[in-house]
Amino acid sequence: MKTSDFNYDLPKELIAQHPLEKRSNSRLLLLNKKTGEIKHEHFYDIYDHLNKGDVLVLNDTRVLPARIHGSREGKEEHIEFLLLKRLNGGDVWECLCKPGKKVKIGTKIFFSDKLKAEVIDIAEDGNRFIEFKYDGIFEEILDELGEMPLPPYITEKLEDKERYQTVYSKVEGSAAAPTAGLHFTLELLEKLEEKGVEILYITLHVGLGTFRPVKVDDVKNHNMHSEFYVISEEVAEKINRAKSENRRIVSVGTTSVRTLETASDEDGFVKESSGWTDIFIYPGYKFKCVDALITNFHLPESTLLMLVSAFSSKDIILNAYKVAVDEKYRFFSFGDAMFLY
Template identity: 70%
Template sequence: MNLHDFYYDLPQELIAQDPLSDRSSSRLMVLDKNTGEIEHKIFRDIVDYLNPGDCLVINDTKVIPARLIGEKEGTGAAIEVLLLTRKADLKDTWEVLVKPGKKAKIGTRIHFGGDKLIGEVIDIVEEGNRIIRFEYDGIFEEILDELGQMPLPPYITHKLEDKNRYQTVYAKHEGSAAAPTAGLHFTEELLKKIKEKGVDIARVTLHVGLGTFRPVKEENVLDHHMHSEFYRIDEEAAEKINNARKNNGRIIAVGTTSTRTLESVAKEDGTIEACSGWTQIFIYPGYKFKAIDCLITNFHLPESTLVMLVSALAGRENVLNAYETAVKEKYRFFSFGDAMFIK
């Protein structure tokens, strides 16, 4: 399976730079995974495609303002630090991505917001990745909220006016370096309508790491290595998912992150147990889905692992044809773009 098998041509102007004022008014492409048939709707119409007894699975991770701009102690050189993973075994210690990496040798100290936050490089992981230990007075989360910026993907060049627009309305557990963007289309009102229709909503948590967006560089996609991401599924979510399956309801994942969480833990019969851990699952065509039946997702980058996952569910030709149609119909692409429902 070659990388170029997942290429499509995307005009730059179709990359959405700003979120819509009304989350649920984005466009929705409905793709039948069996026939390849396409319908064009508005996102709030998703209610019409959900049935009583279905279970909608959402990822309630919360993005932290993980991008910090600091100055190197001694020289004042600007250094950008992106928080990736908090080290559970070491207090106030994170794995981070540093730009420029060559300025961040072991022992380098970086000041953020004057002396409000100081980081010291204590280890080198790979290329631009470092382990940094932080010093501060007060509560780390509050300092981060004051000094940090939302880590928007590099293809978004506009400044985000409202931090909350890069969070889902149900974001709860802090820990992501990027938003689970399929969930950005839901409003409280829309979720209420979905519940009133008799659809169960199960919350899982997967903290999205930047590995999800790492470009695939290997020509043979099977040589690509996924980074680990932490997930948690509680008893209540497992029970809702298993009940829906037992009663012939569909499991509808909101986003590739919810999908990867469920597929990482599902047994052969599709049942789920409450658990937590780290996943490196890489889903590409040929994969047999155990947990999910349908998927709500955004339009993803060419040749990305996300396009491969969607192609595994709906078929590569169906997906590439849908993307070609989306380009022709001027859908908005990527994080702040429009949505697709694969039924």
């Protein structure tokens, strides 16, 4: 299976540069994952397609304002740091640095009077391990100094940081948003609960590896990035009860899919767990837990497009993407959504 099999043509003007004024006004492409039948609606119409008893699983991770700017102590130059991964909950972070050549082991970095750091190691891929020193609460300082780490294909400035967060974001730790969830409003979630849809929250901290292109010709040779996830005992029990009653598990986003499929056994029952997952889902994978999927439109030749293709078929998904391009849907993080059922 070739990476090039997952390519498609996308006009640049269809890459959404900003969120819509109202989250749930985005468009929704309904796709029957077996027949390929397509319908066009709006996201608020998801209410009509989720049934009483369905379990809607959302990722409650919260994006850190993880892009910060500093300089070497005593120097005037500008260095950008992107916080990727916190090590063991402490003050050491794996960071992407630009320009990296100025950031050697032992280099001391100045961000503000409240925040300083030292480079303690360099990873094989060139990322730096940086130990932060600060006065106060780290997350509060980061919120004050940091910028949202928007994907490279979004070039316009985001005026409101909260628009790159889901309305239910709670657990800080992501370097990117679980974008399928950006379409939900609190009002829509309340309406779904009133209808009898069971809403559950899991956590997977999204890394920037989600945007990393697949650079190998053969899909099977790709090394998947790892991300930290948590499923509580209560949530696992509720999912398992639904599975035993043949109720539908609807995943919001590929991050929720990867978490559920990592933690489930061959019969689709989920265990309480936390840890790192590097599960790579591409066509040929047999889904164990997830029955339906709400997702955005993904980059050509990306692992996310491969996952969605595995959930349906490559031909059905690429045809749906062609239709979405023809119908001028908005693509990627701030773009429109698809419901595969």
